[in-house]
Amino acid sequence: MLEVIEVSKMFGRNVVLKNVTFSLKNGILGIYGANGSGKTTLLKIISGFEKPSCGRVFFNGREITNKAPQEIVKLGVAMAFQIPRVFWNLTVHENVLLAARETDYTAEICKELNLEDVLFKKAKEISQGKVKLLQLAMCFALKPKLALLDEPFASLDAENVEVVLEFLKKRGSEISMIITAHRTKILKTIASQMLEIRGGKIVGSS
C-alpha cells in the first residue's frame, strides 16, 4: 500500500531523516523513538506537508513525493497532527462536517469519539483532551485508506486513552494506520508491526 524509499530530510545542516526505507501492506504500523528522532517529520513527508530532500514515496503504486497535501488527502491519506490543528473559531460539529461532508456520518463519528456533549461549542472553548479527540475525528471523517496519527495518546488522560484505543481497534480492521509514540506500552497492544527510529534512522523492526 505505502512504500517509502530512501527518504532523507535536512533542515539546513541538521539531518533529521537518513535513508529511511520501509513499506506497509495492511494493518497498523507503530513507530516509536525519543523526542526529536524524526517521527513527526517522516509523517509530514508522507502527507506532503514537508518535501523530502531526496527519496520517493509511493501510495498504491502512485508516486506522491512532490504532491501538495490537499491532493494527497484526496487519494486517501489523512493526517492527525501531534499539536492539534483544528478550526478554532468553528464549532466541533462544523469542524467534523467540513471533513465528512455529510451530517449523518459526522454524528456517527462524534458519538464514537465521545464528542457529543461539546458538539456545538467552539473548538477554542473545549479542553485540550477533547481537541485531541476532535483532531482524530476530523482525520477519520475523511474516510481515508491510510491514517497517519502523530502521538494520538500524548496529553490524554486515562479515560480518553480508553476511548481512543477502542476506536482505533474498531477501525483498524478496515483502515491502515501509522501511529507514532514515544512510549511503546500502549502501541504494542494494537500495532501489528513495529519500527524503532533513532536519530533519523530506522534501527529495529518487529
Added chain:
Amino acid sequence: MISLFFSALIYASLALCVLLSYRVAKVVNLSFGSIFTLGGYLSVFSLFITPIFGAWIGLLLHIGSKRMDASKATIFSLGIAIAIEEALRILFRVENILLDSRIFYFFGYKLVFEHFLASMISATFLILFLAFELKKPFSRLKLKVIEEDIENAELYGIDAEKARAIVLVISSAFFCSIGGLYLSGRVISPTIGWLYMIFSLFIATIANVFREKAYILLLPTSFGVCWLV
C-alpha cells in the same frame, strides 16, 4: 547633485530610525510622519524645542503601547499620528504656512542653510551608529539579542523595555528635529509628513531585505532610491 547627496543622507538616517523602531521596539511606527510635520510647525517658534517635543511623544508612544503585540502597537501609533495631525489642524487654523529659510552659498552651490544643517546632523547620527554597529560594544550585542527575540533577551538579563523606550524616544526626537529643519523653505500643511514617512519606510523596507547587513547598507540603498526617484 549635491542636494541629492544631502537628501539621501537625511532619508538614510530617517530610515535608520524606522528600522530601529521596527526591530527593537517591534512597532511599524506610523506616527513618524506626523512627528515630522509637528517639527515643521514647531520650528516657527524655535528650533530647539523640536527634539524635546519629539522625545515627549516618543515616551507617550512607549508608555501607551507597552504591553501590546506588534500589530496593536502599530494601530496605536497610527492613532497617535492622526491625533497629532488633528491637534495641528485645530491649533493652526491657517492650513498652509510658509516657513522661512536662510540661503547661503557652498562652493558656488546655492543651499538652504537648514537643509545643510539637517544633513550634517544626519551624517553625524549615521556615522555614530555605524561605529556602534561595527565596533560591537556590549550594548550593541544586547540590542541584537532584543532584535531577535524579546523573551530571550529577558532571559539574558537585558531590560528590553528600557531599550524600547530609549529607541522610541531617540527616533521620535530625531524625526521631529529633522522635520523642523528640512521643512523650512516649504509650504506646510498637516498632512505633509506622510510623504516623508512613506519614503523612509520604503527605503527601510528595501534595506530590511539585507537582514543583518541592513544598517550598513542603509546609506547606499537610500542613495540608490533617491537617485532613481
Added chain:
Amino acid sequence: MVKLLEAVEISLTMNSKKILDSVNLCFDRGINLIAGPNGSGKTTLLKILAGLLRPSSGKILLDGLDITMKKAHERVKLGIIMAPERMKLPLSLTVDENLRFCDRNRAYEYFPELKKISEKKARDLSGGERQMVILARAFAKNSKYLLLDEPFQGLHEKIKERIIKLLEEEGRKRGILVVTHDELEKIFSMSDYICVLTNGKLLYAGEKEGGEKILKKFFI
C-alpha cells in the same frame, strides 16, 4: 523554614481556559524534577517561575522574598536563570558573543568543544551544538536557581552523561529544576524532590519515594 523557591497557589487562565490550576510547590537546593505528559503545563510553569509569564493569581517567593511582580531580567539579577527549550538562542550572534552574557572562561571549562567553534554564528551550528551553548550560558552564570527545560534535546550520549555529572555537582551548590522526557530514570534517581503535573493540576509533589509509583504508572 524558608525554602529557596516557592510557588504558592499559582493559577493561569488564558483565553478563558485554565492552564494551571492552583499549583503549590516549594523547591530547595539540589535537583528537582517536574514531569508530566505533553501539554500538561510544565513549560508554562517554568516560564512563570522565570518571569516570562505573569500568573493570574498566586505568589512566587525566592528566599522568602515576593518576586511575583518582578520581570524576567530583574529575576536574572536576583538569581534565577532559565535555559529555554527548542534551541532558542540569538542566532545572529557568534558563540563567543553569546557567552559574553555569562562567565566566559567557566563556560569553556564546562564545554571545551565550544572553544573550537567560538567564532561561528549560532545560525550555522547543529542542534546539539546550539543546545550546548544554551546550557553553557545557563551553567556559567552565578545564580541561586537554575531552570532547565528539556536540557537533553538533540545531544550525543557522551555529552548527555557529562551534563548529568555536571547536574550532580552543581546540585550541591544551588537549586536546579529540570523538566525532561529523556533520561527520566537517571534524573529521577538523582533528584530530591519530584512533582507530577497533568492537565495543569498537581498530581503529586514531594519526596522521591512516594512519587516513584505514580511516575512509573505514567511514563516509564
Added chain:
Amino acid sequence: MLVSIAIRILVLVLLILPVFLDCYTKLLAASALTLAIFTVSWLYLEKDLGWASLGHSIPFGVSAYLFAINPLLLFFSPLTTFLLFPLSIFGKHTFPFASFVFSVFLWYLAHHIVFEGKGGEEGFRAPSINLDLIYLISVTILILSCLLIWKISNSYFGLKVKAVRDDEIAAKAIGINSLPFKVFGFAISCSLASIAGILHAAIFGHVSPGVFSPYFSLFPFVAATIGQGKIWSSILGSYTVVFLSWFLSPYVPEFHYAIYAVALILASYTQSYARSDRSV
C-alpha cells in the same frame, strides 16, 4: 436581543427617512449610505477571511477613478481585487499596515494622474445621476449586499472560507485548497467596495485624490470599531461618523479625524486582529 432589534429598526428608519427630507440632507445620507456599503464589504473581509485591511480605499478609490475617466470602465472594477490581494503575502499581522501604506502611496500618485488634460489635484468630473434615483439604488445595494454576505457565510462554501481563515494548514489536511477560497473572499469584498466607490463618484459627480486619503482607508475600520464588529451596528457606526463630522466640522476642522484618533487608540487596547493565529 432587544438592543439588536432596536438597532435594526433604527437603521431602517435612517434608510427611509431621507426620502422625505430636503436635498442637502439627502446628499449627506446618500454619502453615509455608500460608506455603509463600504464598511459592510470591509467587515466581510475581516470577519470571514480574517484579513483586517487598513487600505480598503484601494478598490474604492481606483474604481471611482475608473468610473470618472470613462463610465464603461466600471466593468473592470472587480479587477481591483488583484491590487489588494497580492499584499496578502505579507501575512495577517503585517497586511493592515502594508495595505495602509500602499493606499497612502496611491494617494500621492493620484495627484499626478492626468487624462486628456484633466485630473491632477483637481480630480475628474464623474457623470452625475439624479440624486433620488441614486439614493434608491444605494439602499437596494446595501440591503442586497447584506443579504448576499449573510447567505454566503451561512452556506457550506462559506464554512470552507471560514476554515481557511482559521488554519490554512489544517484546511489542507482535510483537502481544501486555500488559495481559491481566499481569492474568492477578496473578490467579493473588493467588488462591494468598488460598487461603493462608483456610487460615491456618482453622488458627488466628482472624484479627487482625496478618495485615497486616510479618511476613506480607515473609515470602515473606525465604523466597525464603533459598531463592535456587528454588521447592523457598524452601518449605524458609519452613519454616526459621517453625521458627526459633517455637523461638527464648522467648530473643529475635519472633526472625523478626531473620532479616528480616539477609535484607533481605543481599538488597540480592546480589539484583537488576525484572530486565527492562536498559539497553543
